[in-house]
Amino acid sequence: MNQLEQTLADFDELNAQDPNTEISNGETVAKELLYSQRMTTQLHKFVNQPSEELQLAARSQHICRWKIPRSDYPMDRQGYKKWRLDLAVFHGETAGNVMIKNGYGDDKVQRVKDLLLKRSLKRDAEVQALEDVVCLVFLEFYLEDFASKHDEVKLIDIIQKTWNKMSDAGHAAALKLTFSNQMLSLVTKALQA
Structure with a gap:
């Protein structure tokens, strides 16, 4: 297994711990594991030869999302925005820690974090591609x-x-x-x- 495959497998292992489940093709699947697989499938349909960083960002878009529930924030627009920002930072940190464990350098880790934070949406082609896939x-x-x-x-x-x-x-x-x-x-x- 190469570095990318190992990191994606590690993301899947974390997402498989989601206590929330969905039924897909008659099988019960961890909700965020299913979401991450759908993201990867859609990414490969939408982008011809996506970069390693874009593949990692797509797979970790909701990594361990259940750990920061919406109910922990005020149920208004400001609470929603704060929750979404905190999630993006959390997803970046979680993905980054897995990437570092698998030998990725700071530049690639930072790129995945920037993609997950949707920095430069509409100006950065990969950020836009990730948003389109979402x-x-x-x-x-x-x-x-x-x-x-x-x-x-x-x-x-x-x-x-x-x-x-x-x-x-x-x-x-x-x-x-x-x-x-x-x-x-x-x-x-x-x-x-």
């Missing part, structure tokens, strides 16, 4: 469940915000996703508004 995974796998918990006005707002974070290439990929009739109707409404 949005594509959300739209493909998590929008439907999210929709069951929110009203249409909120959903349209979320879809529009998601769309605004994406590049033209991300938009093109999103339009090729397969949605249920209900989600397709919702996405269409959001994009026409």
